[in-house]
Amino acid sequence: MKINVTLPDGSVRQYEEGVSAMDVARSISEGLARNVLSAKVNGEVRDAGRPLPGDCTLQLLTWNDAEGKATLWHSSAHLMAEALEALYPGTKFGIGPPIENGFYYDVDFGDRAVGEGDFAAIEAKMKELAAKKEVFTRKEVSKADAIAYFTQKGDEYKLELLQDLPDGSITFYTQGDFTDLCRGPHLPDTSPIKAVKVLSMAGAYWRGDEKRKQLTRLYGITFPKQKELDDHLALLEEAKKRDHRKLGKELDLFTFSEKVGAGLPLWLPKGTALRERLINFMKNAQERDGYQQVATPHIGGKQLYVTSGHWEKYGKDSFRPITTPQEGEEFMLKPMNCPHHCEIFASRPRSYKDLPLRLAEFGTVYRYEQSGELHGLTRVRGFTQDDAHLFCRPDQVKEEFMKVIDLVLLVFRALSFEHYEAQISLRDQVDRSKYIGSEDNWNKAEQAIIEAAAERGLRTVVEYGEAAFYGPKLDFMVKDALGRRWQLGTIQVDYNLPERFELEYVGSDNGRHRPVMIHRAPFGSLERFIAVLIEHTAGKFPLWLTPEQAIVLPISDKFVDKAQAVTELLKTHDIRASVDERNEKIGRKIRDAELAKVPFMLIIGEKEAEAGTVSVREQAHGDLGAMTPVQFKELVDARIAQQMAGI
RNA sequence: GCCUUUGUAGCUCAGGGGUAGAGCACUUCCUUGGUAAGGAAGAGGUCCCGGGUUCAAUUCCCGGCAAAGGCUCCA
Numbered sequence: 001m002k003i004n005v006t007l008p009d010g011s012v013r014q015y016e017e018g019v020s021a022m023d024v025a026r027s028i029s030e031g032l033a034r035n036v037l038s039a040k041v042n043g044e045v046r047d048a049g050r051p052l053p054g055d056c057t058l059q060l061l062t063w064n065d066a067e068g069k070a071t072l073w074h075s076s077a078h079l080m081a082e083a084l085e086a087l088y089p090g091t092k093f094g095i096g097p098p099i100e101n102g103f104y105y106d107v108d109f110g111d112r113a114v115g116e117g118d119f120a121a122i123e124a125k126m127k128e129l130a131a132k133k134e135v136f137t138r139k140e141v142s143k144a145d146a147i148a149y150f151t152q153k154g155d156e157y158k159l160e161l162l163q164d165l166p167d168g169s170i171t172f173y174t175q176g177d178f179t180d181l182c183r184g185p186h187l188p189d190t191s192p193i194k195a196v197k198v199l200s201m202a203g204a205y206w207r208g209d210e211k212r213k214q215l216t217r218l219y220g221i222t223f224p225k226q227k228e229l230d231d232h233l234a235l236l237e238e239a240k241k242r243d244h245r246k247l248g249k250e251l252d253l254f255t256f257s258e259k260v261g262a263g264l265p266l267w268l269p270k271g272t273a274l275r276e277r278l279i280n281f282m283k284n285a286q287e288r289d290g291y292q293q294v295a296t297p298h299i300g301g302k303q304l305y306v307t308s309g310h311w312e313k314y315g316k317d318s319f320r321p322i323t324t325p326q327e328g329e330e331f332m333l334k335p336m337n338c339p340h341h342c343e344i345f346a347s348r349p350r351s352y353k354d355l356p357l358r359l360a361e362f363g364t365v366y367r368y369e370q371s372g373e374l375h376g377l378t379r380v381r382g383f384t385q386d387d388a389h390l391f392c393r394p395d396q397v398k399e400e401f402m403k404v405i406d407l408v409l410l411v412f413r414a415l416s417f418e419h420y421e422a423q424i425s426l427r428d429q430v431d432r433s434k435y436i437g438s439e440d441n442w443n444k445a446e447q448a449i450i451e452a453a454a455e456r457g458l459r460t461v462v463e464y465g466e467a468a469f470y471g472p473k474l475d476f477m478v479k480d481a482l483g484r485r486w487q488l489g490t491i492q493v494d495y496n497l498p499e500r501f502e503l504e505y506v507g508s509d510n511g512r513h514r515p516v517m518i519h520r521a522p523f524g525s526l527e528r529f530i531a532v533l534i535e536h537t538a539g540k541f542p543l544w545l546t547p548e549q550a551i552v553l554p555i556s557d558k559f560v561d562k563a564q565a566v567t568e569l570l571k572t573h574d575i576r577a578s579v580d581e582r583n584e585k586i587g588r589k590i591r592d593a594e595l596a597k598v599p600f601m602l603i604i605g606e607k608e609a610e611a612g613t614v615s616v617r618e619q620a621h622g623d624l625g626a627m628t629p630v631q632f633k634e635l636v637d638a639r640i641a642q643q644m645a646g647i
Numbered sequence: 648g649c650c651u652u653u654g655u656a657g658c659u660c661a662g663g664g665g666u667a668g669a670g671c672a673c674u675u676c677c678u679u680g681g682u683a684a685g686g687a688a689g690a691g692g693u694c695c696c697g698g699g700u701u702c703a704a705u706u707c708c709c710g711g712c713a714a715a716g717g718c719u720c721c722a
Contacts, residue, residue, distance in 0.1 A: 203717060
């Protein structure tokens with residue numbers, strides 16, 4: 001019997017029945033065979049060594065495929081487990097999956113203390129075992145046999161996992177002396193695992209349940225080549241250098257105070273200047289798009305949130321209400337701006353001619369976050385959203401969406417986030433019971449989002465069941481300079497709040513209609529956005545945004561007056577500049593300005609004082625030569641225009 | 648919130664049962680130097696906070712608080 005195997009390029013090859021993906025690879029080339037880690041057969045990832053099931057489509061997976069990497073890392077998790085069992089007999093094993101960058105294994109060392117000091121030994125053992133070219137053997141076992149095996153081994157975690165598995169679908173994988181309950185797939189053998197690093201360890205609850213025992217989670221990563229491991233470690237090192245918490249301190253952007261409280265950032269003058277510039281940028285863009293700024297207080301009556309439904313849903317996990325001393329009235333710190341904005345909408349009768357009504361506010365909101373979850377500026381308890389609510393007719397949703405998409409893309413371009421994608425979150429395809437709003441409106445809105453995204457040429461993924469109960473949404477993800485993904489802006493349709501606040505407008509038919517509300521925040525929150533921006537740019541902000549564009553460096557005390565005069569001149573030309581008046585040598589001043597990432601250094605000595613020029617040095621680039629302050633201003637303008645080209 | 652680790656000068660960190668150190672930053676003086684660290688002197692600490700053990704605690708123990716890495720959660 002022959003079988004037909006269809007390869008990704010569409011070609012069909014014939015093989016004897018029982019042929020494996022690896023055999024197919026070898027028939028194409030030995031080099032390819034050496035690189036095959038696993039195979040996708042009819043869309044399912046399987047061991048490369050397993051016989052093909054018959055006529056099928058086949059994609060050979062290598063290190064260049066995400067699934068190939070996952071296979072290598074999954075097998076590496078088993079390899080680490082084998083090493084741990086060899087080094088620490090009696091260790092019990094939870095689960096050990098591959099993850100985005102590497103893998104982990106949750107283990108129970110019992111009373112044994114294993115720490116970071118033991119990583120080197122674990123790595124050495126893993127390399128030793130990998131070099132033995134141990135073969136991964138797949139075996140189907142009955143549930144009874146599987147239970148017997150782990151009972152004898154005394155591994156209660158695996159026994160618990162087995163309970164949930166139906167008989168007949170259970171497979172074991174064995175390499176060397178280690179056998180694990182596993183669905184697979186795995187590498188043919190351990191030899192592709194060449195470079196090994198155990199990265200970190202942390203506690204993790206068994207099955208993510210905080211009431212259950214905490215296991216030790218060991219994170220690791222492996223590569224087929226040492227060079228790739230070195231590169232990866234260098235990337236981690238670079239990420240550490242760019243950590244916004246570290247750079248925020250070094251660049252004097254923000255700080256935290258124990259007295260003020262955890263998760264409550266204090267913005268320093270330079271950081272505030274940065275914020276203000278982002279805010280103005282957004283305000284200008286929004287003004288062009290017909291938004292109107294509003295301002296609302298930081299607190300709101302508890303009843304407001306009872307009406308909005310947030311009290312019921314989040315009240316108990318939120319900051320407690322504050323009360324007035326005499327009357328005992330309850331107020332909440334506002335966790336969002338929308339209820340306030342709904343009341344502005346409701347403050348007077350609205351006509352369909354008024355719509356869309358776009359109310360924008362840089363509103364600072366307060367949300368209780370668990371103490372363990374706070375993290376720099378990316379997870380805080382008080383933050384400012386570039387919030388706006390668009391009240392519109394159902395037929396306006398699509399157009400409004402497109403305009404908001406344009407606004408988000410404008411932000412990405414202005415801040416050179418070149419890689420981004422969007423996620424469209426729609427209703428669960430089957431269960432529609434949990435959603436509020438009419439079937440008709442949902443269909444319209446979902447369709448509107450899909451079409452708007454398509455018309456703007458967005459790269460999107462559609463996720464069913466990810467919509468909020470009150471409406472579908474579109475979230476933007478950017479990739480930063482190190483390839484890390486961050487979720488930033490969001491656009492959400494909301495049928496719930498107009499309903500709860502009984503918002504209405506009078507239509508052309510003179511009847512009352514319910515508006516649709518769109519929440520949107522292109523930055524998301526300023527705090528989070530700035531954190532991402534810091535890490536993306538390594539603290540070297542675009543010229544239009546940076547707090548200090550130029551620093552004037554007098555060669556000696558004699559030229560301080562001249563330097564100050566130049567600085568004043570630059571300031572009148574809207575260039576943000578200051579003077580380094582310290583009694584230091586020029587080399588020192590340059591070094592400090594370089595480290596502070598000030599884009600331009602203007603050096604003034606005898607030559608320049610006489611010629612009425614400044615010598616311009618660009619950060620990280622070097623000397624640009626002498627020019628007049630006005631010429632420098634033109635240079636800055638040209639650079640900004642260049643950065644903002646096409647915006 | 649839970650687990651592990653950490654908390655010493657503005658910053659980065661060393662030290663250790665007898666109330667403390669380095670480098671950088673800061674102040675003053677010398678130096679007036681041309682594209683990535685000039686020299687000297689000085690000032691600066693409730694050793695996170697509160698209890699306990701001890702003749703004596705910054706050090707050991709307990710409890711808080713904060714930070715880091717995870718887990719769980721996120722309008």
